Amino acid sequence: DIKIQLKDITKMFATDEMETHALRGIDLSIRAGDYVSIAGPSGCGKSTLLAILGLLDTPTSGQYLIEGKDVAGMSLAQSASIRNEKIGFVFQAFNLIDELSVYDNIALPLRYRNKTLSQSEIDARVAKWLDKVEMGHRARHRPSQLSGGQQQRVAIARALVGEPAILLVDEPTGNLDSTNGDIVMEMLAQLNREGTTLCMVTHDQRYADMATTKLHLMDGKMVRTQAEPEIAYSQ
Ligand code: ADP
Ligand code: ADP
Numbered sequence: 001d002i003k004i005q006l007k008d009i010t011k012m013f014a015t016d017e018m019e020t021h022a023l024r025g026i027d028l029s030i031r032a033g034d035y036v037s038i039a040g041p042s043g044c045g046k047s048t049l050l051a052i053l054g055l056l057d058t059p060t061s062g063q064y065l066i067e068g069k070d071v072a073g074m075s076l077a078q079s080a081s082i083r084n085e086k087i088g089f090v091f092q093a094f095n096l097i098d099e100l101s102v103y104d105n106i107a108l109p110l111r112y113r114n115k116t117l118s119q120s121e122i123d124a125r126v127a128k129w130l131d132k133v134e135m136g137h138r139a140r141h142r143p144s145q146l147s148g149g150q151q152q153r154v155a156i157a158r159a160l161v162g163e164p165a166i167l168l169v170d171e172p173t174g175n176l177d178s179t180n181g182d183i184v185m186e187m188l189a190q191l192n193r194e195g196t197t198l199c200m201v202t203h204d205q206r207y208a209d210m211a212t213t214k215l216h217l218m219d220g221k222m223v224r225t226q227a228e229p230e231i232a233y234s235q
Contacts, residue, residue: 004028004030011057035212037210041203107126
């Protein structure tokens with residue numbers, strides 16, 4: 001059950017002075033239930049790849065299929081609609097709305113997109129995802145009243161409340177101390193064990209290693225690192 005397929009994706013940025021090949025021939029398949037991490041040094045193309053996966057940018061060439069549907073040649077309106085329906089985003093900055101409660105932040109995508117859901121259906125969905133990120137006791141708080149780790153957990157619930165095909169995660173721990181970073185990463189791993197399909201970009205190798213499929217970008221090219229954990233040297 002393949003959710004996401006990239007075939008020979010390239011991305012070139014051209015300015016008057018120079019051309020940058022940000023991505024060079026990327027092939028990637030993500031199956032339902034996968035946890036993919038993409039690591040690599042600054043400038044290797046991680047953000048560009050995530051923007052293409054999230055339909056925030058278009059490739060220069062290559063094929064992109066979401067659940068078998070070709071999304072590469074779509075109009076902006078079509079790709080916005082696929083993005084809303086199929087893709088959840090979690091960023092380094094939590095991007096929560098402080099005028100709204102935790103509950104209303106999480107409910108917002110449902111109210112905005114699924115106009116057919118009744119209030120009780122919305123309540124049930126929000127309660128489910130509040131519970132999954134262990135924030136049920138903070139539903140009426142404002143984001144600014146929460147710790148950074150708690151805010152990121154709310155952002156994860158908001159990204160998943162519409163039950164997208166894939167969750168794209170960009171440096172989720174960049175604004176967190178290591179304790180909260182570890183809590184958020186453990187929560188993402190738990191959500192993956194419960195079935196969420198995840199693709200995460202990080203430069204933190206320790207977190208990249210928590211994924212089941214570990215990919216490395218180098219100068220716009222994909223290098224697959226070994227899937228099995230390294231066996232410690234012993235005599
Ligand atoms: P990473 O996220 O791994 O740091 P990026 O995807 O941001 O890497 O960038 C990959 C390459 O593409 C870099 O050389 C960067 O300078 C270049 N690049 C990214 N975005 C643009 C843009 N909008 N215009 C020109 N060059 C860009
Ligand atoms: P936790 O106990 O979940 O690890 P913290 O220790 O960061 O979280 O915070 C304890 C509780 O105090 C949090 O659940 C949060 O709701 C509340 N809290 C934290 N910072 C503030 C604040 N600036 N204003 C109001 N409440 C806060």
